[in-house]
Every structure is written in structure tokens, then in C-alpha cells.
Amino acid sequence: MECFRIDESGYTGFDLLNADQRFQGASAIAISDEDAARLIKEHFPRLQAPELKFRSLSRRSANHQGLLALQRDLLTNYKSVTYVCDKRFLLVLMFVDYAVEPFYYERGLNFYENGQNYAMASLLTMAGPTLLGQAAFDTMLAAFQHAAKEKTPDALKALVTATRATRWREFPEALGPLAQYAAPECLSAIATPGVNTDAALVVLQSLISRMEVMADGPYRVEHDQSKNLLTYHDLMQRFIDHDQAIEFRQTEIATLKFPLKLSEVTQVDSKTSPAVQLADVMIGAAIEAANNMTGLRSGGLDPEAVMSLYRDDQFIHLIPSVDFEEQRRFRQGTQAAELIDYLAANFSGPREN
Structure with missing residues (x-):
């Protein structure tokens, strides 16, 4: 064989x-x-x-x-x-998959159609530090992978707080679901057993x-x-x-x-x-x-x-x-x-x- x-x-x-x-x-x-x-x-x-x-x-x-x-x-x-x-890009792609996509799915949009998730993750990876603030962007990503691992209410709340601490209005299409709405569908996706980074x-x-x-x-x-x-x-x-x-x-x-x-x-x-x-x-x-x-x-x-x-x-x-x-x-x-x-x-x- x-x-x-x-x-x-x-x-x-x-x-x-x-x-x-x-x-x-x-x-x-x-x-x-x-x-x-x-x-x-x-x-x-x-x-x-x-x-x-x-x-x-x-x-x-x-x-x-x-x-x-x-x-x-x-x-x-x-x-x-x-x-x-x-790995940094993969983490951003996972952020898009779990902290962004469920928000659009609930509103009837196929966020994966023709690789739209890859396009957003690429733009967020390359422009995010400048648009959102380097330190705040890094803190948000760290909070996301921590929340995906721990899945506790405190970890999820910390992720929302970290997202709001960025200049998220510069890229509301990506960060708005958490920063503006604390979208429960996104938080639920992150907290799903088995989801991790x-x-x-x-x-x-x-x-x-x-x-x-x-x-x-x-x-x-x-x-x-x-x-x-x-x-x-x-x-x-x-x-x-x-x-x-x-x-x-x-x-x-x-x-x-x-x-x-x-x-x-x-x-x-x-x-x-x-x-x-x-x-x-x-x-x-x-x-x-x-x-x-x-x-x-x-x-x-x-x-x-x-x-x-x-x-x-x-x-x-x-x-x-x-x-x-x-x-x-x-x-x-x-x-x-x-x-x-x-x-x-x-x-x-x-x-x-």
C-alpha cells in the first residue's frame, strides 16, 4: 500500500x-x-x-x-x-468566520460566496493595524483566541470590550457585529463546543x-x-x-x-x-x-x-x-x-x- x-x-x-x-x-x-x-x-x-x-x-x-x-x-x-x-492571517480568517459571518447569515447573506470571507480577512489583516490601531487590533485578536478557548461569559465580554476599543468605525462591516451590536449569534458561534483557533x-x-x-x-x-x-x-x-x-x-x-x-x-x-x-x-x-x-x-x-x-x-x-x-x-x-x-x-x- x-x-x-x-x-x-x-x-x-x-x-x-x-x-x-x-x-x-x-x-x-x-x-x-x-x-x-x-x-x-x-x-x-x-x-x-x-x-x-x-x-x-x-x-x-x-x-x-x-x-x-x-x-x-x-x-x-x-x-x-x-x-x-x-498563522496571524488564519486567526483573522477565523475571526471573520465566527465573529462576523453569523451576523450576516442571520440576515440572509452568504458571506462565503466566491471567497468574500477571504477578501475581508485579507483586508483586515493588511489594513487593520493602520485603520484600527496596531495595539488595539492586537489586543482584539488576543481576546478573540482567548474567548474561543475559554468560552466563558467574562472572556466573551472582554472580546466585545476589546473590539469596541479599536477604531472600529473605520471598518464597521467587519467589526460592527461585535462592537455595535455585541451580536449574540456571533458570541454563540465562538462559544460553541469544539470551535477553537x-x-x-x-x-x-x-x-x-x-x-x-x-x-x-x-x-x-x-x-x-x-x-x-x-x-x-x-x-x-x-x-x-x-x-x-x-x-x-x-x-x-x-x-x-x-x-x-x-x-x-x-x-x-x-x-x-x-x-x-x-x-x-x-x-x-x-x-x-x-x-x-x-x-x-x-x-x-x-x-x-x-x-x-x-x-x-x-x-x-x-x-x-x-x-x-x-x-x-x-x-x-x-x-x-x-x-x-x-x-x-x-x-x-x-x-x-
């Missing part, structure tokens, strides 16, 4: 405002341990460490060409997908959508035993166990259809799995490139060289964009509202035994 190896980077749970880790992502690659070991030996014949770790290798410029050549081989000859998201479900959903397309038939997933990946492991098992027949259109190139072809997920020790080590290289390089391209960090591989290795269907990113016409075209006919409701109902909250 075909096997995809997965690794992640940048996971900080519900805290999407972590300043040290702006980006989160994961990579999946269909490669055997035998092929992976051969490629590691070919590109790093003098490696003495017990396992290949991107972060350690990237620190030395002498390893950069080997890392680029290794990724070129992987992206040319093996099925793979890498997903990277700007953990990005794992978003990352995994995107990864699985591509693996489902790439896999020729039933396939399995292996990943490292790290604590962060336990959340991904539980979600994948729930996806596997879900046997209801249903399909959702996400974008012009992505759909999600249940039951999945994915049939098994297992944990392995990365020290004994060269293939999992290569997944670490893929996502490590992508996250490093994102940090360098946005000026958050410097050093390591040339980000332009890294990104030039990818075909369009091998890389998924979630970042703000003010090209609203392109967003409208890309997301025309999306079933985003139905998918969000379905995932929240079936895959959020504690797992039933």
Missing part, C-alpha cells in the same frame, strides 16, 4: 499570535525508507548525526547546495505536497485534500512520535473512521470527499525512518523560506531557490491577498460554509470512544 510520510513545523496550539513562530505547516511525501536512505547517503555522504534534521543542516552554508539538490530530487521524482499558512485541522484538511488526489488507491500515513503530531494523529484517525459519503468543493482545484482513500495512520521513531526525515527537510525548508521572504528571519537557504523547485500543485499556502478578483475567480462556487459547518460538527471537540 502506498505510504505518505508526514512532518510538521510551527505548531503552537490555539496561540496563533506566537511571535517566534509566525508560520505553521506540514509536508507529505510518498517515498520508501529505502529510497530515502539512498538519497540521504547520496546528498550527505559524510553525515554523522543519527538522523537528518533540516534545522541543523541549514545552519551551515556548506550544506545548502546538498539540501537544495535533495529537495529537487524529491520534488521531481516523488509525490509530495507542502502546506504553509500565515488550533490550526491543525486546517493544515491537515489541506494536506489530505492533495494526498487524496495523488494517491492511486488506498494509502496510509506514517509520522514521527513528537508531541505536536499527536493532535494530527488523532484528527487523521477521525477522518479515517468517518464513513459518511459526502463531497465538498473548496476551490477551483480542491475538493474533499468522504470516505477517504486514507486507511491507516501510524507513528514511528523518526530516527529509524529516513522517509520521515525527508518530510522534516521539506517542511523545514518551506517554513524557513517563508520567514526569510517576509523579513522575519535571515540566513539559511536562499528562499527564492527553494520556492523555484515547486510546481503549483506541490505547494499550498494561506496568506492574505488583496487581488480580490483573483480570489473571487479561484473560490467561485465554493462550499466553504457547508464544509466549515461539517468539519466543526464532525471533527472538533473530544473524540468519542
